[in-house]
Amino acid sequence: MKCEVKRLKCGVKRMNRMEDRAKMIRGLMLLVAAAVLASCSRAGDPGPAVPAPPEAGPAASADPEVPAPRFPEGGRAELARTEGGVSVLRGGTVLPAEPGTLLALGDRVRTGPEGSAEVRLGSLAAFLLLSESEAELRAARLDAGSALVEVFVASGTVLFDVRTLGGGESFVVSAPRLLSGVRGTRFLVGAGIASVTAVREGRVAVLPSGPVLERLAAAARTDGVARTALRALFALAPVVEPGRELRVDDAALARAETAYGALESYLTELPPLPLAPDFPREPWFAASLPELPAPDPRSREVLDRARAAAAGARPALAVPAAA
Incomplete structure (x- = not known):
């Protein structure tokens, strides 16, 4: 150490x-x-001339078993x-x-x-x-x-x-x-x-991150409820100011993962809100994402409940910053 x-x-x-x-x-x-x-x-x-990269996205590969680089x-x-x-x-x-x-x-x-x-x-x-x-x-x-x-x-x-x-x-x-x-x-x-x-x-916002948060992130690729909860968590993350450092050890991670687990269990009790096929396939943390569509009162209530549940995890996110 x-x-x-x-x-x-x-x-x-x-x-x-x-x-x-x-x-x-x-x-x-x-x-x-x-x-x-x-x-x-x-x-x-x-600097030195280098060839332009290929177009972003999937490209043809000579070996069908080896995906072309993106x-x-x-x-x-x-x-x-x-x-x-x-x-x-x-x-x-x-x-x-x-x-x-x-x-x-x-x-x-x-x-x-x-x-x-x-x-x-x-x-x-x-x-x-x-x-x-x-x-x-x-x-x-x-x-x-x-x-x-x-x-x-x-x-x-x-x-x-x-x-x-x-x-x-x-x-x-x-x-x-x-x-x-x-x-x-x-x-x-x-x-x-x-x-x-x-x-x-x-300033840098920091969340403890482990297997449970990764599962929530995986769910957020297709489910608006998980995505809303994660974005609410990120908004509550501790912020490290200039001249300070934040250290996440095993104990701090365990506290956060316990809170994430409770959030994950609660979200399974809510009806899912599948993302529409034309919804931008951005990572859940992308700042450019539009608001999730919630056209009816029931959907809006579900998203509000997801945000409130995420807010309940806030005490477990606190990790003291040191100089």
């Missing part, structure tokens, strides 16, 4: 030295320049810089990890003991994997005004720099034990004995 805490504190200190480090590594390194993403100067300089819509995700041992995993294949390598949805970037890697997501955001870290690009739509990104930190420490988001944009970082929602900030997520979110600038 002490080693993990020391590692994460070192990561925060590294964030505080970002601008000095930028001058040392030629160009503007991720999470280093104070205004690099806000000014979009990095987006204006695409690339982000509205922009590209790419490795901007690598140092030391870095690899990109796509399914069971290891790809060359070099500047300009395009990342598809589901790709994982992994760094070794002496490695680090910077990933750029268009002009929306960038993130830096420190040594012995792994992160997966789970979802990415980079269109301005409706951007949506989910990054999963599987292990180690990752520093994020996200431009200020518009009202219809979402950026979520998950890790074992937690889910962080971002509105435009610089912050760190560490996955180890405990999962940690530490904020340098801006």
